[in-house]
Amino acid sequence: MAEALLKVDDLQAWYGESHILHGVGFEIGRGELVTLLGRNGAGKTTTLKSVMGIVGKRTGTVRFDGRDLIARPSDEIARLGIAYCPEERGIFSSLNVEENLLLPPIVKPGGMSLAEIYQLFPNLEERKRSQGSKLSGGEQQMLAIGRILRTGADLLLLDEPTEGLAPVIVQRIGEIIRQLKSRGFTILLVEQNFHFAATVADRHYVMEDGRVVDMIASADVQQNIGKLQTYLGV
Amino acid sequence: MFELLGIPPQALFGQLLLGLINGAFYAMLSLGLAVIFGMLNVINFTHGAQYMMGAFAAWLMLTQLDIPFWAALVLAPLIVGLFGIVLEKVLLKRIYHLDHLYGFLLTFGLALIIEGVFQWKWGSSGAPYPSPIPGGTNLGFMFLPTYRGFVVVAALVICLVTWYGIERTKFGAYLRAATENPTLVRAFGINVPRLITLTYGLGVGLAALAGVLAAPIQQVSALMGVNLVLVVFAVVVIGGMGSIMGSIVTGFGLGLVEGLTKVFYPPASNTVIFVVMALVLLIKPAGLFGQTK
Secondary structure, three states: OOOEEEEEEEEEEEEOOEEEEEEEEEEEEOOOEEEEEEOOOOOHHHHHHHHHOOOOEEEEEEEEOOEEOOOOOHHHHHHOOEEEEOOOOOOOOOOEHHHHHHOOOOOOOOOOOHHHHHHHOHHHHHOOOOEHHHOOHHHHHHHHHHOOOOOOOOEEEEEOOOOOOOHHHHHHHHHHHHHHHHOOOEEEEEOOOHHHHHHHOOEEEEEEOOEEEEEEEHHHOOOOHHHHHHHHOO | OOOEOOEOHHHHHHHHHHHHHHHHHHHHHHHHHHHHHHHHOOOOOOHHHHHHHHHHHHHHHHHHHOOOHHHHHHHHHHHHHHHHHHHHHHOHHHOOOOOHHHHHHHHHHHHHHHHHHHHHHHOOOOEOOOOOOOOEEEOOOOEEEHHHHHHHHHHHHHHHHHHHHHHHOHHHHHHHHHHHOHHHHHHOOOOHHHHHHHHHHHHHHHHHHHHHHHOOOOOEOOOOOHHHHHHHHHHHHHHOOOOHHHHHHHHHHHHHHHHHHHHHOHHHOOOHHHHHHHHHHHHOOOOOOOOOO
């Protein structure tokens, strides 16, 4: 693995009084696609939010591209080149599709153009004047992903992009994620669906009770299938 | 000379014009309140005092510094808007995480303090401001003072420009998005706290602009915004909290309703808006243009 683009060490995070992350550590090399696997409540989403700077309180080290993120507000973190696609998708209902797509400001050169994004998601171009609230779940997910590709961010944080979607859409999203990886994006993917994760990722970190407890490369998934099933409770 | 339901046309159109002018001020002020509420989640009860500050700024500029009306129309909103920005940075931003009630108490208290200071310094009798466009036109059925016609047109332009800015520009898209989900907008790299400060400054500037426009029509006095802010608050509730078009349409509409009430049943003219508010709340609790969240 090349030098880590994102390196997280002893990350602790709190929501109000509840202590959610108890020393999370992992790293991602530039151009890698890494997943966080784990049961509900293991702390996967909180880990993404902590990297992005949108949890109440966090301590530890989060280094991105050689800079420490832990003390920075989320707008500054975004401008360093990290883009976030939340689990609930966060489509703005008072904005139309194109306004949603154009909302995140360009933070660096090298992002995809609007035309390229429409090429990747033809449905979005057909519906570009529709209000965000009028989209189907799959379209909303595509918009939520498409929206963060323009900004020039190198690292994409994707929180359960397949949740609640029909199998054919899940497949489409898998193709898109592979395309994004081949374009050079570094991707940290949170997934419940480990069959899906295994088809796209290089490596998997397994989380339990607010800690990373194991790391499995995609090539070794078959040998470790029993262990993984125990971790995930499937 | 024709008559309508026993009402002479001069009285009818005179009151309608007055209603339209009042409506213009309701629209401009409720617009600022709506924008501020949408973004800050604070009901800005200082709005009436900031409107008064706009009028006072224009009057002081004219009487102390010989700065004419047209220059004051630009300068006063800038100065009062800056004052708003300071208020936001020093006080308001500390209460966003608290219940609405605290925002109400803080802004209401600020209004009392500001109005108290102006009353103490300049009294409450009020000072006249000369009309910048004297004269008028006899339309046959009524006499239209030029300046009042100008105010109605100017208010319409201001409202439409604000509407366009919010609904059709990039800055407006940021505002609308941040109203829905400030955390996510910030996580996209937008400095939301600065956006909030700027929004408050703009809303306050809008109130001051209305104040400058009102100076030649009303007496410039410390308490000129006190009753107005109550009516405007009712307008925002009727139009729907946070709705831009709702504020504009309801503002002008209620001005006219009030004007008509003055013609047909004068005793009710002070209460008609609140009656409308109660009815609307009974039938459509989110307001005419509001969306239930």
